[in-house]
Amino acid sequence: MSKHQIHLDINGRAHDASVEGRLTLCDFLRGDAGYTGVHVGCEHGVCGACTVMLDGLAVRSCLMLAVQADGCSVTTVEGLCSGDGALHPVQQTLREEHGLQCGFCTPGVVMTLAALTQGEQKPSSETLINAMSGHICRCTGYQGIRRAALRLAGEALAPVEDHG
């Protein structure tokens, strides 16, 4: 099977590669380009862990071929940080609201929330909560993620009670 030449932008850096047709975008991003922040869970579009931004939109990178990203701009979770070590606002909010535990699903959750909150206008809480249906988290029980999403939509929340 023939190889295909692709040229794409990942986290602001140009990449040229030669890929087999059947290589998925998530495997390319992890294995070839080294962006291991892209987590591969179910590999058939159910769990959402591999979510990245493709030309600014949140997509499942296991449901695309690497060759299809030719000419596109891809952002992974590594591309969100400014470089000085500070967290992206979405990451900071998830951290403050206990929106993660083991962290496996987190890069996907972060990328969906980052994609939907990048515009000038804040998305509605309904939009963010509905978009979270595209992610499976086995640790948090979703309440922390939900709180983070509500805060990102601009809702004021009562602080989490400290039972310690």
Place this chain on the structure above:
Amino acid sequence: MKPAPFDYYAPSTVEEACGLLAEAGGGATILAGGQTLMPLLALRMSQPFLLVDINRIAALKGISRSAGSTRIGPITRQNEAIADATLGSAQPLLVTAVKHVGHHQTRNRGTIGGSIALGEPAAELPATSVALGASVEVRSAKRGKRRIAAEELYLGPYATALEFDELVTDIHVPEWPTGTRWMFRELAQRPGDFALVGLSGAITVQDGKVSKAGLAWFGMGPTPIKARQAEAALLGQSLDRLDHAAIAELAVADTAPFDDHRATSEYRRTVGRRMFARALRETLEAKA
């Protein structure tokens, strides 16, 4: 869990794509949004030797209106359709249905044509196409163009009247008259799941009477199912004299639900009856 090897082409014209499909003689699969095909490839339930990626064909994009009809390019993304102002005003039922397809992340890639051409019996868009009287225009290298009504497109689960060498080039959705009311209901275990029971319909009311009705079920049989008896019973009736429960009974009589691990056929019928009667009442009571 990795796709088997295949050859991959991304043609830039419809002619080129049709040529590839004809040449492959049935061994090729069309890749549109990939939100169903990619899992099938990963699970090796589908092992084509050639993948024809139609995402780079500009002629298959876009939404336009002309003389009582809306044309949707098949590779229009589902989220593009939701955001499109033209489609929102011309085809509100279709837009509501699209909002129920998959998740935000899959709608960024998934296409309108892909969902219609796949023929998943529990999916929203095939049933909504049947309800609205939509049709698909297809093209093959050898036989040229033809048009297939949505009503005649679906033969069984994932089985359609499309031949192996045919590519959907246009989706035509007729615009319904002023005074049309829309009803869309879906019961699913979680948002984004396929429907256990779903209903999509358009009912035109003129001078207090039903002048046109298009109603279709999804998740209620091997294909989307047109509720013909209920449509016939509604035609010409005055809104104030309708027996909602009796019409719901007729609507369910046309279905052929099945038992699976999620629900029994009896459960689906019971839900269907109540869903239909309530939807009909709420839709006709509401202001147009």
